[in-house]
Amino acid sequence: MINTWELMARLLPIWKFIKKYNGADALCDLVAGITVGLTLIPQVIAYASLAGLEPQYGLYSALCGGIVYAIFGTIPELNIAPTALLSLLTYQYTHKVTFGNVKAAIMLTFFAGILELLCGILHLGFLIDFVSTPVVSAFTSAGAITIASSQIKNLFGLKYNAENFIQVWKNFFMHISEVQLWDTALGFGCIIVLLAMRTLKDYGEPPVSTEKTPEKSSTYKKIIWFISVGRNAMVVVGCAFMAYIFKIYDHKPFALTSKVPSGFPSFSVPLKPIEASNGTSGTDISQMLAELGYSIAVIPFIAIIANVGIAKAFAHGKVVDASQEMVAVGLCNIAGSFFGSYPVNASFSRAAVSSASGVRTPLSGIYTGIMVMLAFTFLTPYFPYIPKATLAAVIICAVVFMVEVAITKMIWRINRLDMIPFIITFICCLLMGIEVGILIGILVEVCKLMYFTSRPKIMVKKIHGRRTYVRVTLNSLVFFSSAEYCREKIFQCVLDSGQMFSLVLVDCTQTTDMDFTAGKCFESLIKDLKKIDKSLIFLASNEHISKMLQASCGKDVVICKSEEEFDVSCPGKINAVSNGDMETVTTQM
Numbered sequence: 253m254i255n256t257w258e259l260m261a262r263l264l265p266i267w268k269f270i271k272k273y274n275g276a277d278a279l280c281d282l283v284a285g286i287t288v289g290l291t292l293i294p295q296v297i298a299y300a301s302l303a304g305l306e307p308q309y310g311l312y313s314a315l316c317g318g319i320v321y322a323i324f325g326t327i328p329e330l331n332i333a334p335t336a337l338l339s340l341l342t343y344q345y346t347h348k349v350t351f352g353n354v355k356a357a358i359m360l361t362f363f364a365g366i367l368e369l370l371c372g373i374l375h376l377g378f379l380i381d382f383v384s385t386p387v388v389s390a391f392t393s394a395g396a397i398t399i400a401s402s403q404i405k406n407l408f409g410l411k412y413n414a415e416n417f418i419q420v421w422k423n424f425f426m427h428i429s430e431v432q433l434w435d436t437a438l439g440f441g442c443i444i445v446l447l448a449m450r451t452l453k454d455y456g457e458p459p460v461s462t463e464k465t466p467e468k469s470s471t472y473k474k475i476i477w478f479i480s481v482g483r484n485a486m487v488v489v490g491c492a493f494m495a496y497i498f499k500i501y502d503h504k505p506f507a508l509t510s511k512v513p514s515g516f517p518s519f520s521v522p523l524k525p526i527e528a529s530n531g532t533s534g535t536d537i538s539q540m541l542a543e544l545g546y547s548i549a550v551i552p553f554i555a556i557i558a559n560v561g562i563a564k565a566f567a568h569g570k571v572v573d574a575s576q577e578m579v580a581v582g583l584c585n586i587a588g589s590f591f592g593s594y595p596v597n598a599s600f601s602r603a604a605v606s607s608a609s610g611v612r613t614p615l616s617g618i619y620t621g622i623m624v625m626l627a628f629t630f631l632t633p634y635f636p637y638i639p640k641a642t643l644a645a646v647i648i649c650a651v652v653f654m655v656e657v658a659i660t661k662m663i664w665r666i667n668r669l670d671m672i673p674f675i676i677t678f679i680c681c682l683l684m685g686i687e688v689g690i691l692i693g694i695l696v697e698v699c700k701l702m703y704f705t706s707r708p709k710i711m712v713k714k715i716h717g718r719r720t721y722v723r724v725t726l727n728s729l730v731f732f733s734s735a736e737y738c739r740e741k742i743f744q745c746v747l748d749s750g751q752m753f754s755l756v757l758v759d760c761t762q763t764t765d766m767d768f769t770a771g772k773c774f775e776s777l778i779k780d781l782k783k784i785d786k787s788l789i790f791l792a793s794n795e796h797i798s799k800m801l802q803a804s805c806g807k808d809v810v811i812c813k814s815e816e817e818f819d820v821s822c823p824g825k826i827n828a829v830s831n832g833d834m835e836t837v838t839t840q841m
Contacts, residue, residue, distance in 0.1 A: 265576065266323045269613040277612040284611035285318075285619025287481055288331050291605050292620060293627050294484040295650060296334045297509075297635065298643035302402065303339040303594055304347045305354060307509055307635045310334055311628040312517045313361075313593040317584045318617025318624075324580040325614045326573055329566040329603040330559075332584040332617070336399045336651050337392075338555060338595045341686065344415065345547035351540055357594035359540055362522040364552040364595050365585030368578050371556065377574025380560050386663055386674040387693035388561060389656045394681030394689060396654035399647065406644035409435030409507055417682045434505035435641040442487050442645035449483035450649070452476050458608050481605050484646050492637040499637070506639035514632035516625070522589040550687045555581060555597040557690075562598045566607060601650060673697050706733035712745050714753065721755035722746060727762050732769035739773040743780055756781065757818065760792040760801075771804025778808050791818055 269277075292314055300310030317332030325332075346356035371377075401420045405412060409432025414420040456477030457470075479486070495506055525536045541548070559581050563572045581597055588596060606616065663670045673696040681689025711725040724742050728734075746756055758774075760766075778788050790811045792798045798811050812818040 264323055265326050266614070269615060273613065273615070278615075280610045280612045281616035282619050284606050284609035285616040286623065287478070287609040288602055288606050288616065289620045289623030290478075290482040290485045291602060292331065292333055293624065293631075294488040294646055295599075295602075297488070297638070298646045298650075299334040299336060299339040300594075301406075301509070301640070301643055302336060302343065302399065302647060303334070303357065304343040305357060305594065306512050307638070308512045308517075308628055308632055309354070309357070309592055309594060311624055311632075312591055313588060313596050314624045315517065315591055315621060315628075316588040316593065317596050318621040320584045320587050321580050322614045322617040324576070324583055325617075326576055326580070327563045327566055327603075328611045328613050328616065329606045330563060330598040330614070331602045331606060331620060332581060332596050332598055333602070334594065334596050335558070335599045336647060336654075337395045337558065337686070338551065338597060340395070340399050340402065341547070341551060341554065342594050344685070344687075345544065345551070349540075349543045351543070354592075356540070356544060358520075358522045358589050358592060360544055360547060360551060361585050361593050361595050362589035363541075363544070363548045364555065365582045365587075365589065367548065367552040367582070368556060368585060369582030371552070372575045372578030372580075372582060375575045377560065377578060380557060380574060382698070383557055383690075383694055384670070384673065384697050386659075386670045387677050387690065387697055388557065389659045390674045390677035390693060391681055391686065391690045393655045393657075394678050395686050396651040398682065398686060399651045403644035403647050406507070406640040407436065407439040407648070408432065409641065416685060432507070435507055435639070438491065438506055438639055439641035439645050442491065442642050443649060445487055446483055446645060446649040449480055449486075451480075452483075453480035453608075456480060458610055477608075481608070484650075488638055488642055488646065491639050491642040492634060495637045495639055496634075506641060509635050509638045509640060509643070511636045512632050514628070514630075516629065517591045519590055520592070551595050552582075554687070554690070555585075555595060559597045562600050562603055565600070566603050600654075669700075673700065702733060705729075705731075706737060708734050708738070710738065710741055714749060720753050721757055722749055722753050723757045723759060725759040725762065730763055730766040730770040732767055735767075735770035735773040738770075739777045743777060746781065746784075746786055754786055756786060756788045758788060758790050760790055760794070760797050763792075763797055764794065766797060766800055768804065771800050774801065775805040775808075778805055782808075789818065791815070 293311070296310035296314045297307045298310070300307050300313075303309070314333040321330060321332045342357050342360065343353075346353040346360065349356040371379075398417050401417055402414070404410075404420060404424050405414075405427075408424075410424065410427050410430055412423040412427050414423045453476075455473070456475070456479075457473040458477055495508060498505060523537055525540075556578055560572065560574045560577055563574075563577050584596060585593070660671070660674070663674060673693050676696050677689055677693030679689075680692045683689075684692070705728075708726065708728040708730075711727065713723040713725075715721055715723060722745060724745065726738065730738060742756065742758065746753065774790075781788050788810070790798075790801055790809065791814075792801060792811055793813050798813070801809050801811055
């Protein structure tokens with residue numbers, strides 16, 4: 253019988269952590285939460301511009317994720333907030349809607365959360381297994397390149413509209429004569445500083461060690477480590493201060509972020525229709541959903557893939573409850589949509605920072621959430637001083653390491669055939685869009701799976717002795733996709749064997765299942781062999797397989813349940829043949 257604690261831990265995973273929570277855990281979570289907050293706040297401000305929204309919406313989107321995930325999540329390192337990939341997809345699906353991109357992004361968040369929650373409740377986590385590692389790697393790499401490319405215009409101070417990878421670079425070269433020197437210098441300067449500060453973590457040490465017998469680290473190494481993980485915040489604050497100084501002297505050399513309202517986000521119902529005003533007709537929910545289209549399915553699909561993948565990476569060998577992760581991220585999106593959030597999920601970079609900070613439980617997300625509240629309460633008046641080139645540099649430095657170059661070498665060395673879905677997915681994501689590219693990649697993998705499923709390996713042994721026969725071993729399931737192939741290969745093998753082989757033994761002891769089509773194909777095989785004076789016997793120890801064959805092939809089928817029964821039922825017992833009198837030729841088809 254399940255006790256109260258076990259039931260609460262199953263419904264609300266936070267109970268599992270609270271039961272043994274102590275002061276050491278709280279200190280580690282506090283340090284990790286603050287550290288992630290230093291990384292998170294400048295990132296989400298930058299990602300909001302990537303989503304085509306004002307900076308405050310990045311903070312609004314980071315409000316509920318950490319708090320809700322602390323209650324329903326299972327992986328301590330994960331923090332649910334805006335990511336570069338979902339920000340880019342949000343822009344692609346919402347920037348052209350007629351009822352406003354902000355309203356569209358919030359509605360998209362709500363419906364994405366509903367779909368993610370339903371997938372978790374229905375335990376559809378197994379669907380993620382159909383997305384292979386090469387496809388995910390190609391999709392991630394192409395997404396990173398697309399995101400970095402989208403920031404080229406802000407990095408060089410250019411103004412143009414572009415929706416995909418090709419248009420970005422086409423417009424860049426068309427407007428290259430309009431490059432702004434100050435923005436370009438600032439952007440590349442920020443990139444150099446961010447990359448240099450990123451390397452500092454190799455010379456520092458986290459403030460809380462996760463080892464059982466840690467060596468006491470020096471204070472300066474802890475400071476170096478904090479400088480490295482807080483590099484985004486330091487660069488953004490430094491550039492904003494520089495822009496403020498320029499403004500005092502009536503200079504505006506950089507393109508700056510627009511002015512944003514301060515204060516706590518207002519609570520609003522995401523499904524509220526837009527009422528008519530100034531003689532215009534309103535927009536109801538059905539019209540909004542029609543404009544959002546299939547983005548309602550694409551956004552949660554991408555979010556689930558990323559979230560479960562990151563959860564597995566930081567599970568430390570434990571089994572990840574994919575369905576619970578879907579529930580958690582779904583509730584994060586649903587809750588966030590009431591406070592002006594656009595779609596969110598976990599980030600690998602934030603998870604890595606959290607892990608290095610010595611996080612113990614998902615409760616660290618609560619401390620990160622508190623930092624976000626302080627940010628949009630006290631810091632929003634200073635957002636207009638943040639240069640766009642600085643935010644572009646933050647985004648580029650965040651996504652450039654998502655390009656998985658090393659994995660291509662591993663794929664080529666281990667199984668070169670996997671390069672096909674990798675290359676196709678990568679190219680399609682760049683040329684046709686991220687969402688179309690990953691769907692094509694999955695389709696290629698499914699086609700590859702179907703091909704190999706329909707072409708199972710068949711072991712054939714031609715045995716010579718007092719009794720000669722062909723032994724065919726089926727090593728897999730025999731369903732409609734492979735049934736005709738098996739029939740043709742067995743029949744062709746008998747024809748190639750000549751007149752000395754009059755008996756065919758089909759070994760089904762390793763076959764766990766077959767369908768109606770397979771049974772009818774074997775019935776046809778028996779009749780075809782009978783026409784050329786050959787006989788066929790099945791060796792099937794599985795009762796289910798025996799019944800399937802009897803029902804499909806009728807009275808003509810001969811089934812032996814064991815090797816002994818085959819020896820007894822057929823003339824010329826093979827056991828009486830010495831090894832010197834018997835020759836076995838094995839081939840694989």
